[in-house]
Amino acid sequence: MPITNYQDAKRPVPFPLSKYFWVPVSLATALFMASGPRAAQALPPEFSTDLSGLNTEIPEVLTTTRLRQPKTRVPGSTTVIEGDLIRDLGIKNLYEVFRLVPGMVVNFVASHQPVTTYHGTVHYEQRRMQVLVDGRTAHRATLSDMDWETMPVPLELIERIEVARGPNSAAYGINAFLGSINIITRDPSDSSNLETTITSGSRGYLRSFASTGNGSSNYDWRLSFEKRKFDGFDYQVDDGQRFPFRDGHDINSFLYDSRFNFNRQSNLEFRAGVVDGVKYQDRNKTGELNPLEHPDVDVRDFYLQGKLNHSLSEQHFFHVQASVENFDRRIEYPVSFPDSIAQCLSSNTPIFEYTDVGGNPEQLCLNPQGGPDLYADVNANSEDTRLELEFQDTLLVSDNLKFVSGAGFRKDIFRSDTYFNGRGNNYQSRVFGNVEYSPKTWLTLNAGGNWERTSTTDDSYFSPRLATNFILNHNHAIRIVYSQAVRTPDGFEQDPDWGYTLYNVRPELYSNLEGRRITINDVVEEPQRLTLGNHLEEERLTSQEISYFGQFPLEQALLSLEIRVFRDELRDMISGVIQLQEWTIDNNVEADQKGFELEATLDFPGTRLRASYGYMDQDTRYTGGPILNRDGTINENEQRYQTELLERLSVRHSGSLAVIQDLPLGLKWSGAFYWADEFKTHFERFDTRLVKQVVQPRYTAELAFTMQHYLNRDPELSSDNNIKDANQFFVEAGIRF
Amino acid sequence: MYKGFRQHEKRISRSSFLARHGFWLLFLLFTAPLADHSQAAAPPVAYIAGSGNTALDHHVTQLLEQQLGNTATLKPLADNDLASIRKTPVITIGPTAFSRVRQANREIPVLALLVARKFIQSYIERSPGRISAVYYDVPLLRQALTGKAILPQANRVAMLATTESAELYEPLIDQLKGYDLDAKVFIADTEDQLIPTLIRALSYGDFLLAGPDDTIYNPRNIKHILLTAYRRNRILIGPSQAYVKAGALASSYAPFSSMAKEAGGLLLAYLSTGNFPSPVYPDEYRIEVNQQVARSLNIPLPAREWIAQSVQNMINIDDPEAGP
Structure with a gap:
């Protein structure tokens, strides 16, 4: 019978596996993995039973609070734009990516100076979002505006961009006023x-x-x-x-x-x-x-x-x-x-x-x-x-x-x-x-x-x-x-x-x-x-x-x-x-x-x-x-x-x-x-x-x-x-x- | 509830087991009591050669004993027995035990457990009937469909291999077409090529499928592979439970109890006929998942039982590479 959706899957199984059933098996498996012959061609190699070494390094999916959090636990709406999406859509300039983010706009002032922001406000001297590139503050130090055209972020190198929509000063300080952009x-x-x-x-x-x-x-x-x-x-x-x-x-x-x-x-x-x-x-x-x-x-x-x-x-x-x-x-x-x-x-x-x-x-x-x-x-x-x-x-x-x-x-x-x-x-x-x-x-x-x-x-x-x-x-x-x-x-x-x-x-x-x-x-x-x-x-x-x-x-x-x-x-x-x-x-x-x-x-x-x-x-x-x-x-x-x-x-x-x-x-x-x-x-x-x-x-x-x-x-x-x-x-x- | 599940599990497994090895069971059912009455002969003996991991060997032996009941006796294999064995079957746990027995005496009939198909296949071809196995590795099609069950929107599968190991995936690529999945193998022959090739593979595939290829998937590389994949929001399926513990999202696996049942059937067949049937995959698979990785990557993960059932439902019964 074809399975039609996950809702059925989420129902409690009539005969749930008892975790106790697996204790001996897991123990045996763990011991086996830990001491199995390294020369074995077909046996799995050594691993500990936890996420050894990975736990701290699984990439942070959401950086809204600086904690690694799934979307269900993050305290606020966050848009994640993956680098592949940017490239697949043929986007030619970094600042144009933000047209994909709900509530963000992109336009130009002066001599083709791009300006982008969440929830608008002024067009000149727009400085109400914190922009980070790999954790480094990206806006200029004194005039505080963003110079998107000179930002050293080739599109090919973008892993993903996370935009925390809404104030994020609680995590990133006083410039994360309307939101924060984290370019990774x-x-x-x-x-x-x-x-x-x-x-x-x-x-x-x-x-x-x-x-x-x-x-x-x-x-x-x-x-x-x-x-x-x-x-x-x-x-x-x-x-x-x-x-x-x-x-x-x-x-x-x-x-x-x-x-x-x-x-x-x-x-x-x-x-x-x-x-x-x-x-x-x-x-x-x-x-x-x-x-x-x-x-x-x-x-x-x-x-x-x-x-x-x-x-x-x-x-x-x-x-x-x-x-x-x-x-x-x-x-x-x-x-x-x-x-x-x-x-x-x-x-x-x-x-x-x-x-x-x-x-x-x-x-x-x-x-x-x-x-x-x-x-x-x-x-x-x-x-x-x-x-x-x-x-x-x-x-x-x-x-x-x-x-x-x-x-x-x-x-x-x-x-x-x-x-x-x-x-x-x-x-x-x-x-x-x-x-x-x-x-x-x-x-x-x-x-x-x-x-x-x-x-x-x-x-x-x-x-x-x-x-x-x-x-x-x-x-x-x-x-x-x-x-x-x-x-x-x-x-x-x-x-x-x-x-x-x-x-x-x-x-x-x-x-x-x-x-x-x-x-x-x-x-x-x-x-x-x-x-x-x-x-x-x-x-x-x-x-x-x-x-x-x-x-x-x-x-x-x-x-x-x-x-x-x-x-x-x-x-x-x-x-x-x-x-x-x-x-x-x-x-x-x-x-x-x-x-x-x-x-x-x-x-x-x-x-x-x-x-x-x-x-x-x-x-x-x-x-x-x-x-x-x-x-x-x-x-x-x-x-x-x-x-x-x-x-x-x-x-x-x-x-x-x-x-x-x-x-x-x-x-x-x-x-x-x-x-x-x-x-x-x-x-x-x-x-x-x-x-x-x-x-x-x-x-x-x-x-x-x-x-x-x-x-x-x-x-x-x-x-x-x-x-x-x-x-x-x-x-x-x-x-x- | 727990007891109920065990009964349920036994009922399902027994029916499948009966279907596959019913003849030999029936044979022994009728012949064993006759033997008892006539001369009360001791049940036949089979040696068991352990992996060296005491807990594992004990667990597997226990499961086998439960499976065999009074129909055969398991006896630990001592090194000085090796030279004298002629027809008494030896059950080996793991490839090292198999190699040890095989090197000591090529005439010994061996039932190999916890070995991958790739490892044992050539021995079986050279000594049909004298060597058999219950495969430990999971059929790749089953692994690929595990990925499809978790990511129903997936339609491309990427695989990493070396020039030598690429053939591992060759049959799978054709098979997957029948499941509306495209697949490509990306070749990385040196360590330098691994990550660049992986990046291209991740760009192509909706998920990365790992087979039993320890030149690519080994403790030295796995962390790097997983981190690179997760940075691109791609998941790794397979190659085994151990890798799920290390951070792969999911893998199918056969429980030891299922492997013991198959081993029991093969052994009984040998004891009755003097020849081992062809090697088999276990008839039951379960799914190991890594909930933490799923949560971190925002992947909605169905219940493990649902995934296993979904894979079973997808598998074309006529597909020889799918396993049972």
Whole structure:
């Protein structure tokens, strides 16, 4: 009689095997295995009867709490994107992966600068998610934003990406405000002999990747190289006319990953990477003081990371991790000013200052007097260094009681004449912990928290999380989660000293301005709105979640379903504009977010279906002090603008649908549809990929063709982000030995 | 409940056992009492050569004795007996015991227990009727279907082998087509090639099937193989119970009691005819699973009994490689 589903299987068997029956057999087996002749050709080799050596090393499926937890026990909804899914769907850039995550959106600001976030909020200076690459904080140290285009993570090396949806400050600290992204790359011991891929496509897309590695009992290593070139958007629009848009990049990454195995209890992971290249920026979109040339960014980053893992026993293990990351960005470009501004700079007169001329206010600095223009060079160079030290201890008292705890210290060093007028430091220290307790098979309780102190606010914060998971039939769980999180302003938000120093001033007439630093106070347009110098407080978030996770084994398929219902209160949110002429950020907005999200996969033999959907309703209110016009009246438009800024990436509906289908003759097809609404217009794109795979005993080769079709031709966020052709094509070839 | 299950188990096993060895049982049933009445002769003797593992040898001997009852007597084999044995059968436990007996005296009729088919096959071909066995390894088809029962959505099976051991999987690849499963063997001849080849195998297969190939699956490699597989959310099925304890997700296995029943039948046949029948697989298989691994990988794991029954239901009865 065919078996139709697992439900029958889960019924108690009429005559359950008594464990006592197996005692003698198990004993005999264990003894047999332990002392059996090693020369035996057919007898099993020696093993102990437990998960010797593996218990501490089975890869952490979910890192939401830093404990290894199955989805039924994890205190919150977590999306896991496997590297194979990314590659099967033909995703071309790391940041595009996040369109697969319910509630996450992806878009671009400035010169094709990708921005992605969970539950939206602002588009510029998005820094409300903690992003980790192999446990290393990935966002920049001082400006705190994510530079996805230069992140040294080749798609081929991604093992999986875990996105903890919802505040995760309880585990990862103050930047894990809306959620956390944990990018886990392939273990160095899992390296191919040689692997290479090259992809070429529309808009100058070129990506080449090569990796080689080897392993032994004591030392595993991998060397990787990736080159990424892309032209970005095709054109920008000004006064109805199209102009070329310089917003591509040409980035090279060299990576070294290794593991030194000292003995069965200890190993050291060591990673190093160098990122070198250019990010092209358009002078009409980027760069202060009206650049004369494109202010391209010369990227010279590196990182070093060491992680010592040690097991005291099968149930007790810890790691110590230290890392150094350096982000060195060189931006140099010429600027020019009319003689009137040069004179104002000489006399320290604010450029936008109004002077009463015959009863009429006039901006005299903006009225050229016929003299020669001033030319000079400026730079926006910055070098950030982050030093991070972390200790984490895991104690598995039993399968029902698990602890993880630890402490961390971080030092951010920033060196920039432009942004900080020199050098400064920020310090963060934290203590964290989580306990998972399962008093019954149907009940798991999680309690965790993170205490942190940061010098940016000279204050300390505690972010707790409490969760109860009701587990039904091993495969289903209902979670009730309460958590709080904070985000503190970064060093630049809190304590900027922003100014551009004029070098190589010409003509000689203006030589007195050589070395003159043009600051916010020189160029601010509306001084009454300036918030520079205001002490910023932390943003706070209180989140409540009820979620369900279930797996339904069907006759020929497996259905996995996760539904999250949430209600978040965001308070003292920092909103406003960060520009040299307009510095208006403050803790002036609050928002309530509520909605639900769904993620489902259905795996049939040879077919995989995946769906994600997020619905979010955001109610945003201005709570700051009154913003005044020059005449002292309240500027309601500006207050509304401040609230709208916090909604730029907050979309009501977003989601994805994907199909991966095995075909005969070694072919595989995939299709994916992504959408998000309530930017300025909808984002809608359909991707399709056909790959021919040749699997031989000694090598695997692939040839793939990908097409992206943009259903909506209108730019979603900025009117300058335009693509000429709705269809984008990519060809990819790869071989792995 | 416990007693009830044992009765149930006995009922099922006995019927199967009767079907396979009924003739010899009946023969002995009728001839043994006659012998008792006529001359009260002692039951025939069979030697047993242990593996050296006292607990295991004792357990297997006990099960065999229960199975044989009064129809035969088991006597431990001493080394100085080896040269003089001519027709008295010897039961060996494990391949080392078999090799020891075989090397000492090639004429001895041997019933080999706890040996893999690959190990014993050539001896049986050389000495048909004088050597038989109850295979210890699980038929690969049964292992593959164990994976299919746990992952019903699976349709590709990957296997790792060396050039020499690849033939182990050859019959299986054709067999699996009948079960809507595609299979490929990936060759790793050196240690350096193991993990790169495994990575490609894991990209291809929905799960990794391990056969009794100790050049690939051995204590030195297994941890690395398992960790690599689990990092890719792929599971390992097989090759034996011991590997499940070490971290493989599941494996079919034959309980010792089932092997003892088959051994009893083969021995009785020899005692009656002077020739061993062909070697057999046990007629009952169970499933060992690793719940911790399943939980860690978010794999919903049915009850072990359900998996075993599901595998049994899937197996094509006419499939010679499937075992009983």
